[in-house]
Amino acid sequence: MVAQAFTVDLDKPLVFQVGHLEEQYQDWVHQPIVSKEGPRFFANDVLEFLTRTKWWAVPLIWLPVVCWCLNTSIQMGHTYPEVALMVVVGMFIWTLIEYTLHRYLFHIDTKSYWTNTAHYLLHGCHHKHPMDGLRLVFPPTAAAILCYPFWNLVKLFTTTSTTPGVFGGGLLGYVIYDCTHYYLHHGQPSSDPAKHLKKYHLNHHFRIQNKGFGITSTLWDHVFGTLPSTKTVDKSS
Template identity: 25%
Template sequence: MNSATARTGFWSQSHHLDRMTLRELAVAYLQYPAIILYLGLAAAGAGLWFVFPATIGRSLLAIATAVLLFPVVWYGLHRWVLHSRWMWKVSFLAATWKRIHYDHHQDPNHLEVLFGSPANVIPTVMVATIPVGYAIGGVGGAAAAFATGMVQTCVNEFFHCIQHLSYKPKNRWLAHIKTRHMEHHFHDETGNFGITNYWWDHLLGTYYARVAGRPKSPTVFNLGYTDEVARDHPRVRELSAATTARGRPRG
């Protein structure tokens, strides 16, 4: 069996992180088509920098800016887009919202819907990194910032996977971010929007570390898309029914 066939066979089955080891996750992660694509785009960005190089100082500034922007952009998108209650009301956006976040909260440990869709991820990274990189260092700065954004996306996705993996990390920081993310998924989805850091949750008042005094959210799994909402805006429910009928598609 060649590697292409192995990858196809591997991803033809469903993967649940609560039933996987760290080693199994690493194998699945490195074979996942979107991750391969993201790493390829990061390499392409690095290659473009060599063709149109910016100065080392400007390149490092573009990279540092991309690193600092990543958690800001992620927080904003996670809180005000992925957890919005307006996307399901627009028919052509309902499918996107379902794919990129509703399905993940419905089944948090399902690997195929944990990864973001490249059709959404890549344009977002481009918009967040290329303009600021270009302003700092021209084409070379834009290439450096974009490559950084794609690498950060891969790192973010890997730690996101680890947070859903069924094991208790020994590393204190990893245990911390895993606990906060599990609280977001299983206790109250209106807080702890970060993945690898919670700076912006602290700053904007959405961080919480103790669930004892915080009531469990009734919408932690459906994100507010209740049966009552579905009667007025049925698109997500229709798509969910169709997905169930034919089996969950790969992400």
């Protein structure tokens, strides 16, 4: 007797349902529902609140930290041009981290209950409900956790006085990334490069989801051969 396939009830909190899809999860999560109304994740109101973030919280919270980092390197004796170079280096590193996380972590194949659940929370929810405006940027708590390994990564190849400046540049890159990502979904750019990036990113959601992992640029897709074809799709209008 063949077991009946699990069906997700979209009218109930989703997070603890999706794991039951097992091997069918990947197919389900990559069939987007285009609606600006996001689903409920948890029955618990506190947990539900923690999954929702306004886009403006990202620059509001993290830009002061960026300024503190850059000022720290200045106070430790570096000139403004030197700190500007640190910022460029940090932002460049962030673009590679952005690509790597998106390609190898956010798009990892999962099948078991708990790996499906974790993937849905991390990135799967965004592919299932790509226009959910309250789940387009990283919650501050999650971003703060990621700051620790990024700081330690920067420390591996910088000096004590340059670590804050390079880290601040990377953090600025993250802020630009998250704000850009929100704009690509909800903005209506009329000229390049934003118009091109919007089409590029929506292709990733609606046509070819295993390519086009760049958000702020297509640089690393060119380098690593994950550039999709030029055909475009726009599901936002």
